[in-house]
Amino acid sequence: MKKFLDSTLLILFFAALASNFTPLNLHEAFGFAFATLIVAHNLLNRHFYKNFARGNLNPRRIINNFHILLFAVAIFILIVSGAALDNYFSAPNANWLSIHLAAAIFSTILLLIHIILHAKRYVKEKIFYATTILAFILAFGAIFGLPYVDRWFHTVKVNxxxxxxxxxxxxxxxxxxxxxxxxxxxxxxxxxxxxxxxxxxxxxxxxxxxxxxxxxxxxxxxxxxxxxxxxxxxxxxxxxxxxxxxxxxxxxxxxxxxxxxxxxxxxxxxxxxxxxxxxxxxxxxxxxxxxxxxxxxxxxxxxxxxxxxxxxxxxxxxxxxxxxxxxxxxxxxxxxxxxxxxxxxxxx
Ligand SMILES: Cc1cc2nc3c(=O)[nH]c(=O)nc-3n(C[C@H](O)[C@H](O)[C@H](O)COP(=O)(O)O)c2cc1C
The missing domain is CATH 3.40.50.360 (Flavodoxin domain)
Known part of the structure; x- marks a missing residue:
């Protein structure tokens, strides 16, 4: 159950990141589904919050706790700013867009750390590291690389x-x-x-x-x-x-x-x-x-x-x-x- 939920969350996150290639409605649908499932993810992993400061707080646990807190804040801002950008809730504006983009970048970096610290348990290490790196290269390429190439080097001949x-x-x-x-x-x-x-x-x-x-x-x-x-x-x-x-x-x-x-x-x-x-x-x-x-x-x-x-x-x-x-x-x-x-x- 947890594995299925986490894999779905990952796919939804990357699908939402590819917003340059999807219609706005689809991006919003991915975001909404992600926001819903992230609540379930937190409920299933609620023992983390219960045991947050209990037991032996060694450096590894401190890093773990700290990055999860940051990650949770970044995802929370991502979701709130996403909702604020939706016409249904309010009038979107430039500041919310900047906040949403910044939260997306921080969330992506923190997700990388989160996967490296946690997902080893799901797959064999070599496959895990190779696919993680590939996924992130593709994600950053999709966000920054392709639009950049398109914007700066692609001239269109008008007929x-x-x-x-x-x-x-x-x-x-x-x-x-x-x-x-x-x-x-x-x-x-x-x-x-x-x-x-x-x-x-x-x-x-x-x-x-x-x-x-x-x-x-x-x-x-x-x-x-x-x-x-x-x-x-x-x-x-x-x-x-x-x-x-x-x-x-x-x-x-x-x-x-x-x-x-x-x-x-x-x-x-x-x-x-x-x-x-x-x-x-x-x-x-x-x-x-x-x-x-x-x-x-x-x-x-x-x-x-x-x-x-x-x-x-x-x-x-x-x-x-x-x-x-x-x-x-x-x-x-x-x-x-x-x-x-x-x-x-x-x-x-
Ligand atoms: C200042 C500026 C802000 C833009 N903001 C957005 C935006 O919020 N959403 C969007 O889809 N495109 C945005 N674009 C892209 C333009 O809307 C798009 O490239 C448009 O086709 C440009 O038309 P033009 O060549 O007549 O200026 C922006 C472009 C500029 C220059």
Whole structure:
């Protein structure tokens, strides 16, 4: 029983760690199952807590007790922050995400120690050490290695055919407003080697993900297009931009925009933006706060790296009186093949 429970816990932990490759719902399901079973694991091993300070406290036992306490705290924070990130319980924010990531890293390290100290009893030593090391290399590779390689070395050639195709005749005048890292960032010439995620190259041209979606949407609808541009320029380094955006959320800074689109003449606004810290980027919030969209219909399209719509639609609703349609989210890796999805969504 214990062996079965512990093996299931291990599988669930690693499955949840691979969140870069699983949809958010599945990650949450793994996390929820893990949280439930970890309670059972603690109940089955409750003698540990009963005997915590009893008997001979030799150095090995002290190390054992200490790492289990740390591990329990890390897992507790992991679960609480995971629940706080779930839309169902509260509005997720950047700080909870940082706490969740930090707790995941500490839990992974402590799990390694926990397995080394305890799991020998389950399998022969050589197999045990080899599989433990392999599992951790795979886990860290999945968390940090592959996204890193993908982000820094994988350039995507855009085929113009991905943009052009069947047209839709929608009623009313349409304005496509988009915000993208590209257009607001000073990228050096050799951008493919030094840029962050979300860049696609069409020959020598850089296209942001939201920009690509905006171009597809324009090709389908024939609407006018407007790129939101901030007065400040974001750094080419991806992680620096991520930190700057985090700061904008914590200080509630609304980055100034070079110009606002003239929305008066339009009936429908298609708003396209990347998910930033599970939320609406602050420059887009600025656009909404300073534009009267009260009699317009707003169609949001969110591009993201796995976080789906995040909390951005709730935020959107706080800053506009526009009637908001069912939103569409497009995973960054799916953009090149997203024309049909966007077409069908607009048709609906
Ligand atoms: C500052 C920043 C924060 C981000 N935060 C998230 C996030 O919380 N969840 C997510 O899935 N993707 C996140 N991403 C990834 C982008 O949403 C994704 O790469 C998007 O397709 C980028 O579009 P763009 O090229 O038009 O800027 C973030 C990217 C940046 C630059």
């Amino acid at each position: 113009r055919d991905a943009i052009t195709g069947e047209k839709l005749d929608l009623n009313g005048k349409i304005l496509i407003v988009y915000f993208s890292r590209v257009g607001n960032t000073n990228f050096p010439a050799e951008v493919d080697a030094v840029s962050g995620a979300s860049i696609m190259l069409d020959d020598k041209k850089i296209i942001g993900n939201a920009q690509m979606i905006a171009e597809i949407t324009q090709n389908i609808t024939g609407g006018d297009i407007f790129a939101l541009q901030t007065e400040k320029i974001y750094p080419a380094d991806y992680s620096q931009t991520v930190n700057i955006a985090k700061n904008e959320f914590s200080t509630n800074e609304l980055p100034a925009l070079v110009k606002l689109p003239n929305v008066v003449d339009y009936d429908k606004i298609i708003l396209i933006y990347p998910l930033w810290w599970s939320d609406l980027p602050k420059p887009v919030e600025n656009f909404l706060q300073n534009s009267d969209l009260s009699v317009k219909k707003l169609y949001p399209i969110v591009t993201h790296g796995g976080g789906g719509l995040g909390n951005s639609i709730e935020t959107l609703k706080n800053y506009t009186l526009a009637e908001i349609s069912e939103p569409l989210d497009v995973y960054s890796s799916d953009i090149l093949s997203s024309r049909k999805i966007i077409y069908d969504w607009l048709k609906e």
